[in-house]
Amino acid sequence: MLKVLILGSSSATPAFKRFPSAQIVSHNERFYLLDCGEGAQLQLLKYKIRLHRLDAIFISHLHGDHFFGLPGLLSTLNMQERTAPLTVYGPEGLREIIELQFKLSESTIRYPLDFRVLTPQDFGTVIFESRTLEVISIPLKHRIFCSGFLLREKPKKRKFMLSEAIRYEVPKEYFTLLKLGNSVTLPDERIIVPEMVLGKEDPSESYAYCSDTQYSEELKQYIYQVDLLYHEATFMEAHLERAKATAHSTGKQAATIASLSEVRKLIIGHFSARYPDLEPLLVEARSVFANTDLAIEGCVFETNGNS
Amino acid sequence: MLKVLILGSSSATPAFKRFPSAQIVSHNERFYLLDCGEGAQLQLLKYKIRLHRLDAIFISHLHGDHFFGLPGLLSTLNMQERTAPLTVYGPEGLREIIELQFKLSESTIRYPLDFRVLTPQDFGTVIFESRTLEVISIPLKHRIFCSGFLLREKPKKRKFMLSEAIRYEVPKEYFTLLKLGNSVTLPDERIIVPEMVLGKEDPSESYAYCSDTQYSEELKQYIYQVDLLYHEATFMEAHLERAKATAHSTGKQAATIASLSEVRKLIIGHFSARYPDLEPLLVEARSVFANTDLAIEGCVFETNGNS
Numbered sequence: 068m069l070k071v072l073i074l075g076s077s078s079a080t081p082a083f084k085r086f087p088s089a090q091i092v093s094h095n096e097r098f099y100l101l102d103c104g105e106g107a108q109l110q111l112l113k114y115k116i117r118l119h120r121l122d123a124i125f126i127s128h129l130h131g132d133h134f135f136g137l138p139g140l141l142s143t144l145n146m147q148e149r150t151a152p153l154t155v156y157g158p159e160g161l162r163e164i165i166e167l168q169f170k171l172s173e174s175t176i177r178y179p180l181d182f183r184v185l186t187p188q189d190f191g192t193v194i195f196e197s198r199t200l201e202v203i204s205i206p207l208k209h210r211i212f213c214s215g216f217l218l219r220e221k222p223k224k225r226k227f228m229l230s231e232a233i234r235y236e237v238p239k240e241y242f243t244l245l246k247l248g249n250s251v252t253l254p255d256e257r258i259i260v261p262e263m264v265l266g267k268e269d270p271s272e273s274y275a276y277c278s279d280t281q282y283s284e285e286l287k288q289y290i291y292q293v294d295l296l297y298h299e300a301t302f303m304e305a306h307l308e309r310a311k312a313t314a315h316s317t318g319k320q321a322a323t324i325a326s327l328s329e330v331r332k333l334i335i336g337h338f339s340a341r342y343p344d345l346e347p348l349l350v351e352a353r354s355v356f357a358n359t360d361l362a363i364e365g366c367v368f369e370t371n372g373n374s
Numbered sequence: 375m376l377k378v379l380i381l382g383s384s385s386a387t388p389a390f391k392r393f394p395s396a397q398i399v400s401h402n403e404r405f406y407l408l409d410c411g412e413g414a415q416l417q418l419l420k421y422k423i424r425l426h427r428l429d430a431i432f433i434s435h436l437h438g439d440h441f442f443g444l445p446g447l448l449s450t451l452n453m454q455e456r457t458a459p460l461t462v463y464g465p466e467g468l469r470e471i472i473e474l475q476f477k478l479s480e481s482t483i484r485y486p487l488d489f490r491v492l493t494p495q496d497f498g499t500v501i502f503e504s505r506t507l508e509v510i511s512i513p514l515k516h517r518i519f520c521s522g523f524l525l526r527e528k529p530k531k532r533k534f535m536l537s538e539a540i541r542y543e544v545p546k547e548y549f550t551l552l553k554l555g556n557s558v559t560l561p562d563e564r565i566i567v568p569e570m571v572l573g574k575e576d577p578s579e580s581y582a583y584c585s586d587t588q589y590s591e592e593l594k595q596y597i598y599q600v601d602l603l604y605h606e607a608t609f610m611e612a613h614l615e616r617a618k619a620t621a622h623s624t625g626k627q628a629a630t631i632a633s634l635s636e637v638r639k640l641i642i643g644h645f646s647a648r649y650p651d652l653e654p655l656l657v658e659a660r661s662v663f664a665n666t667d668l669a670i671e672g673c674v675f676e677t678n679g680n681s
Contacts, residue, residue, distance in 0.1 A: 079449065080450050080453045081415065081416055081450070082419065084420075086416065105412055105415070105416070105442075105443065105446040106412060106413040109388055109393065112388060112389065129475075129479045131445055131446055131449045131475065131479055131481075132446075135412075135442075135475075138438055138442050139394075139412040139439075139442045142438045142439075143387050143388070146386055146387045158478075163478075164471075164474055164475060164478065167467075167471055167474060168438065168471060171436045171470075171471065173518050174438075210480065211479065211480050
């Protein structure tokens with residue numbers, strides 16, 4: 068199960084106590100940061116996220132509202148005397164920005180900090196992998212290079228039910244083969260198939276983060292049937308032309324993508340500073356895809372449907 | 375009268391809801407920003423500061439907690455379609471950082487943005503001047519180049535008291551000379567001195583901002599008898615060695631400087647993340663200089679003694 072904590076929900080100009088884009092995804096006791104708008108470290112502090120568990124950072128694109136919080140966060144990790152390696156995945160240029168700022172402040176990053184440059188060649192490929200999770204880059208259509216991220220649990224091991232194996236009188240030496248999902252033929256000619264001794268399959272859950280993008284049905288192939296989709300919804304329908312001109316989406320468009328892609332649940336965010344009240348935007352989105360919620364600072368959403 | 379609004383009071387690592395260094399000084403309906411730590415624009419929003427009145431930005435040095443909020447603020451001014459020119463005063467390199475970030479995001483700053491590089495040659499000189507205010511660079515002793523700022527009202531015009539001029543039967547044609555502070559001899563041989571027709575002198579008030587510095591009595595010559603002094607007080611006496619090692623000050627040291635310099639009031643800030651409770655630090659400072667207050671987010675201090 069993946070758990071998403073919203074740290075920021077505003078678009079370019081912060082307003083109405085909304086912070087710029089940043090989210091923490093947690094999985095198996097580890098944290099992943101998706102985008103790092105200004106103030107992200109202050110939000111991490113507020114929501115008591117233990118920074119030493121931060122495993123990787125993914126930056127979708129180089130508009131300031133998605134990375135201006137990164138220099139501060141990396142500095143703070145330094146002050147906290149982090150020693151664990153950290154990799155930042157993001158567009159070309161990010162390393163240059165960070166290194167220039169550290170150079171001018173005559174500071175040195177003392178933990179192993181690595182930058183992995185994302186390019187269009189990465190779209191649709193696995194860019195990060197742990198024992199239980201993989202992250203795939205998703206092509207988004209924005210004014211500059213922009214990558215979404217699909218976080219997907221790896222297929223899970225099915226549980227071996229010892230009591231069932233005993234009930235079928237399976238000799239111990241066959242356990243390993245059965246655990247690996249093989250059928251075996253016992254000396255007495257009986258055939259034991261995995262279904263007889265393994266628990267039911269625990270489905271792998273997935274979360275897709277689509278930070279800044281115009282309406283594009285090509286997204287469907289990358290986010291089809293994800294459990295949880297975050298899709299930007301900068302504007303209401305009344306500002307559809309403005310959405311087109313700035314390569315952003317409306318709430319209704321985000322909901323259409325969610326519906327076409329048959330996702331379980333949609334979260335919308337990246338709200339324009341022109342909307343003090345987000346309820347009308349939510350109503351518009353829900354008219355197309357009912358299971359939609361607003362990304363509000365501090366809200367938590369889980370890929371198992373809880374929030 | 376100068377009015378100081380505290381936007382941030384933490385040192386390098388933000389903690390306990392404290393934001394990194396930033397302050398707004400207002401004078402004659404104009405705003406001046408002193409340092410711009412991460413989240414400064416969110417604080418400006420919170421305290422309802424009208425950004426179009428922002429006249430100039432002064433960055434003391436290039437440690438991240440003093441300027442990581444600058445790219446975001448400059449972007450927001452862009453989004454707000456600012457047209458008025460803005461000058462940023464700060465160390466060499468600041469322009470490079472800002473320009474690189476705007477380049478990588480393929481954005482253009484559409485208002486006239488100027489950078490004025492501060493060097494040790496500026497110490498003790500007027501670096502900014504308006505009709506009513508001047509700003510002088512103060513040399514601070516830190517690990518890298520660091521400039522404090524003295525904001526000082528220019529001498530004020532004394533009010534011309536027409537009723538007094540009439541009482542002394544001064545012919546109109548002498549008014550201008552008298553208003554300019556001259557004595558005049560009337561046709562009837564009477565001598566009219568300015569004191570007879572001008573109101574009492576309204577003293578010029580001053581505020582000194584000393585962001586990051588080790589204890590240095592050389593400061594006295596620059597801040598002597600200012601109305602309001604902000605002096606960093608990162609540490610308590612128990613951590614005096616740490617203060618020395620990092621070129622910072624203790625609360626007691628800040629208070630000693632305030633006392634030696636005969637200032638009217640002291641504000642201390644830039645608190646280490648190790649102190650959840652700042653009261654003991656304040657007690658230490660007040661034991662040396664009674665008229666001391668903590669720089670807390672949202673607090674306002676005036677050079678006329680109000681707060």
